[in-house]
Amino acid sequence: MSELPKLATCTYQEFKPDMGTPVRTTVGHPRFALSYQLAGHARLVTPTRPLLKIEARDAYEFSYRRMLEGHVFGNIQRELLRIAGAYDLDSPVVLLCFDRLNVPGNWCHRTMFAAWWTEQTGDEVPELGAQLKAAPTPPPTLFDF
Structure with missing residues (x-):
């Protein structure tokens, strides 16, 4: 396979310039001032307006993946x-x-x-923003042995 870009993801709000090259993947521009300049817009990764109306996660993901497949991996790459x-x-x-x-x-x-992307390439795409923390695992009790 030809060269692959290194990728990561984050929110506009949490991004810092030392994280990498900031790229928009949203239908609209941020409606707040950014402390950095966007390097571009990944149009083939950006959901469509009709997709944004889908509220169920599984239906959205199905439709979003269909959109990505329709754009063809090589074009996105x-x-x-x-x-x-x-x-x-x-x-x-x-x-x-x-x-x-x-x-x-x-x-x-x-x-x-x-x-x-990971399924297509095997390359992990780290999330650089804050993520939901998993609930702590309770310590074992006498009944667990």
Whole structure:
């Protein structure tokens, strides 16, 4: 397989310039001031407006993955490499959106994209923003032995 860009994901709000190259993956621009400049817009990764109307996570993910498959992996790869190459190929392209993953019940297309990318390439796509912490495991009791 040809060259793959390094990828990561985060929110606009949590992104810091030392994390990598900031790239928009949202239908709209942020409606708040950013302390950094966006390097580009990953249009083939961005959900469509009709997708945004789907509220059920499983239906959304099914439709989003169909959209990604329709764009074809090689086209998505080339778009992300083009953005990365214009900046710094050694720095990850950080795919940004608004949804915070540390809020119970929140989910986001960027994590669905990360899972899809990993399935396609074997490369992990780390989330750089805060994530929901798993509930602590209770210590064993006498009845567990």
